[in-house]
Amino acid sequence: MQLSLGNMISSLWEGASLQNLLLLSAIVLILTHYLQRRKKHLNYPPGPLGLPLLGNFLQMDLKKPQITIQKFVKKYGNIFCTHVGSQSFITITGLPLIKEVLVNQGEEFIDRPKFPIHLHILTSSGLIMSNGQVWKQQRRFALMTLRNFGLGKKTLEDRIRVEAKYLTEAIREEKGQPFDPHFAINNAVSNIICSVTFGHRFEYHDSQFRELLKTMDNIMKLLARWECQLFNIIPSIMKFLPGPHQKLFRENTKVKSFVEDVIKQHKENLNEEEPQDFIEAYLKELSKDNIHYSFNENNLVYCTLDLFFAGTETTSTTLRWALLYMALYPEIQGKIQAEIDRVIGQSRQPTMADKENMPYTNAAVHEVQRMGDIIPFNVPRMAAVDTTVAGYHVPKGAMIMTNLTALHRDPKEWATPETFNPEHFLENGEFKKRESFLPFSVGKRACLGEQLARAELFLFFTSLLQKFTFQPPPNTQLSLDFRSGLTVSPLPYKICAIPREM
Template identity: 40%
Template structure:
């Protein structure tokens, strides 16, 4: 029988052997990939990553290792691509090879490859094609959805007028407005602002975005199996997803009972009609519809509402910019009608400022991950199929070779010498290539109409000195979260 000393010695030997085997495996992997910080077994490069501010950590690593480096998010290696040149080469020049979606457990462990955004192969291609067609048919980029956004803007203006200039948190106001725009496309109608279903949707989306942009979201993506067994705020993510699922299921049930195949009302109807075809496409089934609704709600709500919240904060810090926008709005639109998309070409400063807000706020600093679709050559490295790839979009939006003052807020980044809007291929807040955001056109319409409508009707005043307004995000993971703030909304 083994005594205590012998058992301890054997255990020590096994542990050391395991660690050696891990290091051998790591160095074998790293020898085939671009350089990067040396990882440790199991924890990978966790010591080099601030999980509360991943952007800051990646900027430091980019300075040291250049535009392409290997980083272990937990025990598994992946590439990080930085700067306009490297990301353009991947997403545009080698679009097919970088078109697959990489694992992203904070979403994937709930969606289970049934959705649009996190699936691959023919399932993804079919659902994405269908979603784009359906969104266009229901007005994305057209006058009909523009009128819908204008209508929602009028409801928002009424709500903000009712604050009577008292200090207010704008989060719920912006979230309800933006959620209602995408809801009208998905469900066929908007929600009343007092509807508990709308409150549950925006609370669920906002809270999940906040968790995913914190240390808890970063750790969950690195160690999903372990985190599922540990307590913490990350445990709330599944409950938040379930809240949306309950509402979506009720709406789908009602749509099935009232469906007229000859007169589709919205996205759900169009999906149900595809399911009822004589030879149904295997991509269309109940769970795919449910999870696609999740994608559209999440993607169509939080990024735009966060940009509005962040942008309003910036305009309070730089009131001279807001005043110049208001002057241009006064000249082109006046006070007697709502702003429309036709106004944009006549309002280059306002348009440039909204571009600069999106660039500077950098709401999604890391695009959703990709993986290589086949064995390939990239910058001299042979990457095997399935290599995980993180796209550091923040480094593109702050690329010093593309923007004169990348770390400063300056609307002139998007104005030429004649004062006309200047476009730049490095403007990638919606990513690029085959996985570019489905709702880019819709988001651009919302941001232009909502920002101009707000500044047409109100001046936003901070309750603290503008020098105390901080632009640094309070959380930086999936998204950059602005500081929490109150402001006084004063009618003009």
Template identity: 40%
Template sequence: LRVLGTLVLLALFCVIYIIVCYVKIYKQKSQLPPGPIPLPFIGNLLQIDTHNIVTSLNKLKRKYGSVFTLYFGPNPGLVICGYDAIKEALIDQGEAFADRGDYPVFLHYFNIAFSNGEHWKDLRRFALTTLRNFGMGKRSIEERIQEEASFLITELTTTKGSPADLTMYFASTVANVIASIVYGSRFDYKDDRLKKITDSIYNNFCIMSSMWGTLYNMYPGLLDSLPGPHHQMRRNFEDITVISRESIKYHKKTLDPNCPRDYIDCFLIRIQQVIEHISPDIESLIMSIHNLMFGGTETVSTTLRYGTLVLMKYPEIADRMREEIDEVVGRDRSPCMEDRNKMPYTDATIHEIMRFCDVIPLSLPRCTSRETFYKGYKLPKGTYITPFLTSVHRDPTRYEEPFKFNPQNFLDASGSFKKEDALMPFAAGKRICLGETLARMELFIFFTSLLQNFTFKPLIAKEDIKLEPTGSGLGNVPMEYKCRIIPR
């Protein structure tokens, strides 16, 4: 009887819990845009393909329109779709949508991207100022990118036409550009520290873009108690932390406050100063390094890898780019940013790669910084927002054939480059990627340098190359592949 009584009490508790959850959900849904009906605790998990969240959101967009409510686990949030709806939120009402929502996989490792209020403004302002002081957007960083491109070309030449995986070549090259700003110098390609950094960043990007990353963001407390590859993310970040602590230790011993050498020096000097809104410390510096190294490496290197795959599937497009590169740059010097205006087809193709590959399909989550009205709804402060960037890059009102790779999307009738507002690979508004200028320079110089020097040959027929991502969550991960790198 005692056991029976316990079971009855447990059943009663469950019934009360479910009733309370449904009452809470009913009140929330009455104030938010329509969306699929959630269940207690699991929310809309049954409507989401955790292996490919983009496909699920596209289906819901077709049913509910440009703005709908989706429960990521027990928590409701708005998914915003299409260029017009995202522009209205992130740009036209930028201040109201400026705060960052929770994203548990990053919570303990990044500070610039996941802080709010004055703390975030100070961190971002400091990072932008420091990056610019060390050349971002200037000729000095362009020369650094050109130098790294020459190291990449030398490394790729050593493959001598044997099948090669481009993943770590591209990751090492891109990581070295941001490392030269953060740590003060590049790494040799054979340096174990560089391998640890690039392996950790790449593996975490893949996990975050998998089912495990999606589930962890929904149920962080539960997933912390369950086995799975998501635990590797913490170990990967710790590998980068060890390298950063060693570098910080050296920087502290050799610091000259009157002559900062890099980002770490500037942050150490900042720690010594009295700051009104922020008391930075070594842990804040380490999180900033995570932020810059992850954000400054993976998106660009994945775009290079994905873009090369696309160009192997469409070799006629790559050949036309090479013709333009040979005509404008020739074979005796490195491409530079001044060449871009004279190379409309190449520029258009790189922009189309950013659109088509859609490396970051979901902008990192936002939340409303204050009570605001949007699309006829009164959103309370702290409303969770997910901008669905794929819906911008596949918007049929902006692109005639959005699911087809076509550089003509960025060319006008005369063949000149045409800017398209419905392109948001770096997100938009107050939280736009602070490294956008650097990333655009890297993509142009690296792609043109690669095509100037090599032809990339797939190991399979071009018809068998699959361009659909193998994982889709935080990012779109292209299929793994090897290719032959043939010097021209």
């Protein structure tokens, strides 16, 4: 007797094991989820199949996400899509497509995405994560104010040179013994942006400021934890659960409270006639009539936080990579020091005017940035409207990641992509700019502090190599292993700074 379709399904269901039923249910859910995503638009970029709710979350190596992404590039090409929760991430690889997104379609991709964890700790204020008129007004004011306080001028260069003296003295106190340069470099770099935003620097032995720098470092580490990434998928649940994300929120509150206290002190001693720093300039702006609605004390806090974080972390991390590479490549360090001795000598400090006459040193700094790979996927963007890239549909709200790791390690662009080699930036003994070198991004949302960072990198790096030779501690093998967080930084290491006898 022939069974009806309903009876057949019922019979199969009753005979199946629980394990097989769960597996079948999972497959059905995955296929349904996949087809629903593809149904949205037939010309969506390709990409790996993901799980319901989690998307491709479990396929990512959160400790080294750039490795996972490069595997996807090989499989799916220079534009592909991944999903985490309800968010779509479109990864762009190759200089032509990166320029298409960040320059040619700059307005379409000018916005920053709204990650739940960033909204929880940063809101949508400030300079980095804000959008629209809020971003335009705050960026314009910040640039104008930074220029008023010396950005691109000799006054700010002089501040860097003074700080370089403090840093070399702090390192000299180590007397050639193994030490971790992390927080001395952090302090030095942070003091430059602190002098502009807060109006003063902090001593290297200031325990309170040292603790603040450690708190900032914790924030960088915690943001990469899987619990914090899971917060982006199910924030309504994760905010009630214990874990590293809760520590992240507490650490962020500490830094925010520090900035709020500094602002409070400025309000009590305000000099409205001649502002001495960014905070005073902003407070003066708040006293004016008919200012843009985005100017308020909340935005002052977040703009100051953005300047503080961005003005410290990336440059400090690059310099830490620089000293590590110098210790691992002594012959390159020797060539840099020979150029320093020839152009500057030991009787005076380096200046930015020396840079033009020091192509090898300049090339080495650029090579540190290329190999250090500080921000592998750039600061993410978001499609402000429905658009197309490389013929594929990119929906409004999709996150855009530009693959700087692949760009800076492209064998078609670099002779020895996996090897530290300053010759990449030299041609016939002269420094050569490379179009495929974008550590500060490009377009309208390129790094606001690029000019300052370039000056700091050259002056700090040259000052340190003028006075010291950096070596591994005896019987120690230094490693290029890294830690992924908000930036990619070297694992903690100790190094010997041997004073140079001239």
